[in-house]
Amino acid sequence: MRWLLVCAALLAAPASAQTLRIGLGADPNVLDPARSGSFVERVVFTALCDRLLDVAPDLSFRPELATAWAWEDGGRTLRLTLRTDGRFHDGTALDAEAVKINLDRYRSAPESVRRAELRPVTAVEVVDARTLLIRLSQPHAPLLSVLSDRAGMILSPTALARLGARIGEEPVCSGPFRLTRRVAQDRIEMERVPEHWNAANIHVQRIIMRPMPDSTVRLLNLRSGQLDLIERVAPADVAGARRDARIAIAESTAIAYQGIYFNTESGALRDPRLREAFELSMDRAVINRVALEGLFVPSNQPEAPGAPYHFAALAAPARNVARARALLREAGQPNPAFTLLVPNSPVEAQVAEVMQSMAAEAGFQMRIETLESAAMVARAEAGRYDVSFGIWSGRADPDGNIALWIASDGFLNRMFYRNAAVDAAFTAARQTTDMAARRGFYQAAAEQWMADRPMLILYHYRWFWGLRARMTGFEPSPDGLIRFSGLRLPPG
Structure with missing residues (x-):
C-alpha cells in the first residue's frame, strides 16, 4: 500500500494533453547504446535514438536512417544508403562519416559490449556523404538484425568527442525526441524534435517515462488517469483490465x-x-x-x-x-x-x-x-x-x-x-x-x-500493453518496443 500511495503522490501533478506519460517495468541502467544490456533501455532508445534499420511487426526490416541496403562481394560487403534529412539533436549533420564514427566505436571502444556483435566487420568505408560500405571478414547473415538494434543507433560525433565514455549521462541521438531531464529511479523526460525527418507523424510534444517495477502500481496509475500507457501488464491483471472501459489492452505474441x-x-x-x-x-x-x-x-x-x-x-x-x-x-x-x-x-x-x-x-x-x-x-x-x-x-x-x-x-x-x-x-x-x-x-x-x-x-x-481508452495509432510489435510514429492521445 505504501508503494501505491507514494506513486500516486508523485504522479498527482496534472500533465498537458500533449504529454505522453509512460509507466516502465524497470529503471534503465545506462543510456549509452554501446554499454546497454537491458530491455527497458531499448524502450527508451526507441524514442531517443534512430537506428539504421527498424523491425516491422512481421519481423521484416524496414528503413530508418538507412533508406536502402544491398549485399555485395558474395555477402562480404553491405552497402548502406542513408536518408538525406537526418540530423542530430545538437544540430550536427547525420552523414556517412557520423555512422562510421559510431560503428568504429561500437567495434573497438573498451566500454562497448557491441564488439562481439560486430566482430566480423573489418572496416567501415565512407563512399560519399550518403553512402558507406561495411566490409566483413566473411558473410554474416545476422548483420541486418544487429544494425536494427543498439549497434545501429547513431549518436552525435560532436557529443561523443565531448563526452567520450560518459555519453550515457547526456545521450545525443537523432530520434523523434530529445532528452531534457533524467532523475534516476524516478523519471526520464523528453521533448519532441520539430526538425526530425518523421516529425509530421509525431503527435505528442513531451514524454515522461516513469520506472515502476510493480505491475500493480503501473496499472493503478493507468486506471486513475495518471499514466497514458504502460508496458508489461501482468497476466493476472489482463482479464480485469479488459473489462475496464477506461483503458484498452493491446497485445502481441x-x-x-x-x-x-x-x-x-x-x-x-x-x-x-x-x-x-x-x-x-x-x-x-x-x-x-x-x-x-x-x-x-x-x-x-x-x-x-x-x-x-x-x-x-x-x-x-x-x-x-x-x-x-x-x-x-x-x-x-x-x-x-x-x-x-x-x-x-x-x-x-x-x-x-x-x-x-x-x-x-x-x-x-x-x-x-x-x-x-x-x-x-x-x-x-x-x-x-x-x-x-x-x-x-x-x-x-x-x-x-x-x-x-x-x-x-x-x-x-x-x-x-x-x-x-x-x-x-x-x-x-x-x-x-x-x-x-x-x-x-x-x-x-x-x-x-x-x-x-x-x-x-x-x-x-505475450506482450500486453495498457493504454488509455481512445488512444490511437499504437502498433503492437513482437519485439515489445513502443513506436511513437502515429501515436495520438485521446482528445480532451
Missing part, C-alpha cells in the same frame, strides 16, 4: 523469452548434474498455469513453438522428481542450497515462488533474492551469483536469440560457458543465408548447449 542462467564457473550449481536435476524438478506448463494465468507459451528454446528455428525433437523433458533426486545423490549433494536472483517484479516473484516449491520436492534448498534489475545484472556480470533470472526481448534473426548468451564471446554470457563445438556451429550458421543449412547448424548447437544447461528457457511471453 512475443519473440521475447524468460530464462534463468547459471554461474557455471563458481556458482552452487556448477556441477551439470545439479542443473539437470533442477530442470527435471520443473514443470513449465504448471508454471504458466499457476503464475501466468496460462497466457504465456511454455518453451525450452529461444524460438517459440511453431517458429522456423524451433526444434520439436528437442522438447523439454517431463518433470521427474525421482530422477532429479537420484542425480543429486550421484553428485554427492542430496540437498544443495543456492540463491536465485529475481527482479523486483511481482510476476517474476510469483514464478520464482512456484519454482522454489517444485525444486524443494527434489531436495533443493532454493533461496530467492529480489533485486532492482540493474543491480541484478551487475551482480551477474561480476560473477557474484548462483542462478539469475534473465529476460531476452528477442531479435528478428535466430543468431540474436541465443548466440549472444551462449557463445564463448557472447556479451550476455554471464554463465562463463565455453564450448568449442557450439561456437563452431554458430560461426557456420552466420556464414550462410540458406535457411535449411542455418537450421541444421543451430540445431547442432542446441543439442550441445541444452545438454550442458548453462541456462534454461522457461517460457515465451
